[in-house]
Amino acid sequence: MTIEVSFELNGFGVEVxxxxxxxxxxxxxxxxxxxxxxxxxGEGECGACTVLVDGRAVNSCLFPAGEVGGTAVTTIxxxxxxxxxxxxxxxxxxxxxGTQCGFCAPGMIMTTVALLAENPHPTESEIxxxxxxxxxxxxxxxxxxxxxxxxxxxxxxxRS
Amino acid sequence: MGYGYHRPSTxxxxxxxxxxxxxxxxxxxxxxxxxxxRKGEPEPSALxxxxxxxxxxxxxxSKRVRIGATVPLSDVEVNPAVADMFPALAESxxxxxxxxxxxxxxxxxxxxxxSPAADTAPPLLIYGASVExxxxxxxxxxxxxxxxxxxxxxxxxxxxxLTAILLDPxxxxxxxxxxxxxxxxxxxxxxxVAALAERDGATWPxxxxxxxxxxxxxxxxxxxxxxxxxxxxxxxxxxRARETAQSEISPITDLRSTEGYRQHLTxxxxxxxxxxxAGEVGDP
Ligand SMILES: Cc1cc2nc3c(=O)[nH]c(=O)nc-3n(C[C@H](O)[C@H](O)[C@H](O)COP(=O)(O)OP(=O)(O)OC[C@H]3O[C@@H](n4cnc5c(N)ncnc54)[C@H](O)[C@@H]3O)c2cc1C
Ligand code: FES
Ligand code: FES
Numbered sequence: 075m076t077i078e079v080s081f082e083l084n085g086f087g088v089e090v091x092x093x094x095x096x097x098x099x100x101x102x103x104x105x106x107x108x109x110x111x112x113x114x115x116g117e118g119e120c121g122a123c124t125v126l127v128d129g130r131a132v133n134s135c136l137f138p139a140g141e142v143g144g145t146a147v148t149t150i151x152x153x154x155x156x157x158x159x160x161x162x163x164x165x166x167x168x169x170x171x172g173t174q175c176g177f178c179a180p181g182m183i184m185t186t187v188a189l190l191a192e193n194p195h196p197t198e199s200e201i202x203x204x205x206x207x208x209x210x211x212x213x214x215x216x217x218x219x220x221x222x223x224x225x226x227x228x229x230x231x232x233r234s
Numbered sequence: 235m236g237y238g239y240h241r242p243s244t245x246x247x248x249x250x251x252x253x254x255x256x257x258x259x260x261x262x263x264x265x266x267x268x269x270x271x272r273k274g275e276p277e278p279s280a281l282x283x284x285x286x287x288x289x290x291x292x293x294x295x296s297k298r299v300r301i302g303a304t305v306p307l308s309d310v311e312v313n314p315a316v317a318d319m320f321p322a323l324a325e326s327x328x329x330x331x332x333x334x335x336x337x338x339x340x341x342x343x344x345x346x347x348x349s350p351a352a353d354t355a356p357p358l359l360i361y362g363a364s365v366e367x368x369x370x371x372x373x374x375x376x377x378x379x380x381x382x383x384x385x386x387x388x389x390x391x392x393x394x395x396l397t398a399i400l401l402d403p404x405x406x407x408x409x410x411x412x413x414x415x416x417x418x419x420x421x422x423x424x425x426x427v428a429a430l431a432e433r434d435g436a437t438w439p440x441x442x443x444x445x446x447x448x449x450x451x452x453x454x455x456x457x458x459x460x461x462x463x464x465x466x467x468x469x470x471x472x473x474r475a476r477e478t479a480q481s482e483i484s485p486i487t488d489l490r491s492t493e494g495y496r497q498h499l500t501x502x503x504x505x506x507x508x509x510x511x512a513g514e515v516g517d518p
Contacts, residue, residue: 207332
């Protein structure tokens with residue numbers, strides 16, 4: 075069975091026919107070729123597949139493709155700073171060693187986008203709480219937390 | 235792989251689809267169902283999504299509190315009326331999974347999945363909550379205690395949909411608390427305990443205790459309740475409640491913990507929960 079889904083992806087309208095059993099993750103990676111979003115566990119544990127649906131962080135590996143109709147989806151490909159530069163969050167991750175092998179980074183960064191939109195000045199404990207669903211096997215999290223603290227400061231400067 | 239997917243926009247349409255498509259399954263947030271399918275549970279012929287049904291959305295707090303079955307947990311968690319009247323429920327949600335999970339998972343799904351460890355169940359038991367069940371023939375109301383019948387077993391009839399969770403506001407001066415212990419932040423509990431008490435002067439005439447992950451269903455601890463009701467909840471009473479709680483559960487050993495540790499831990503959590511209610515320790 076195929077179903078038609080139309081939604082907004084990183085600001086652009088998308089209309090596709092997909093196999094009904096696909097997950098949003100499959101739709102993004104295999105149908106649309108947007109491979110920035112990663113799959114690791116496929117079971118909601120690791121957060122590598124985190125994207126925003128209407129601004130909320132979700133695991134795209136547990137999100138039925140049939141459910142995105144009418145929503146606005148943001149993936150790591152949708153983040154850019156001015157003149158094609160990385161966004162201030164991506165830059166903070168790079169500057170603080172918040173990414174080593176990089177596999178968890180798209181998910182970590184999308185979680186950060188949702189966190190800072192909701193809470194622009196998170197405490198360290200709020201940051202760690204927000205990262206509960208994002209696993210990293212390389213960095214040990216210290217650098218990730220520092221990167222998010224830096225991103226929060228940069229966001230403040232950007233807004234002022 | 236290859237099941238169908240339907241997203242009805244009215245309840246009647248959903249009932250009709252369930253009737254017409256044998257071996258179909260309802261799906262709300264999908265955080266249990268999609269994992270189970272991936273782990274090799276028999277594939278349904280189709281998923282019928284409940285997310286398009288307006289009757290299952292929203293939290294109403296007029297007289298009785300009505301939590302729509304498909305309201306994402308993260309919305310229930312921050313609802314001011316829920317946090318104010320049912321703090322143990324709000325706390326159980328804060329501890330459930332990750333933010334990504336809570337953004338899509340639902341209270342309805344947590345109950346219908348009927349895991350012995352379902353985190354929202356012990357709080358709903360102490361608050362005496364009910365669920366509203368609907369099918370093409372009509373609507374019925376069942377207490378959460380009667381709804382949960384065994385691991386993966388509920389009172390749902392084939393084709394029936396859990397539409398809402400119903401709670402009566404607690405009496406003034408009621409205190410409640412939820413405590414849980416898991417191996418790591420994002421894991422099902424090894425044991426969880428919810429407790430509620432109504433105060434009358436120096437005594438506590440009404441106490442409710444419930445535990446999760448330590449029996450085939452989340453359950454009320456009625457013997458322990460009987461020990462503490464009408465007392466002043468002092469340390470000796472609390473110690474007796476701990477021992478009684480340990481004897482009225484039937485935990486098992488599995489990958490998360492052992493029977494013996496679950497027994498020990500549940501007693502400790504009951505004692506601690508009663509300390510919280512008696513005001514002898516701060517917020518959990
Ligand atoms: C990484 C991870 C961590 C988790 N951590 C926890 C945890 O700490 N504590 C915990 O309790 N759970 C946890 N869970 C389990 C799960 O997230 C919860 O049980 C959640 O509340 C299920 O809700 P859902 O809407 O996603 O259910 P779904 O997966 O959509 O549905 C679950 C079952 O209920 C049925 N169903 C759902 N809604 C209805 C309805 N309204 N009427 C009739 N049938 C219905 C479905 O057919 C299915 O059989 C976790 C899951 C994951 C993946
Ligand atoms: S791949 Fe989705 S949470 Fe791990
Ligand atoms: S940088 Fe390798 S998993 Fe996080």
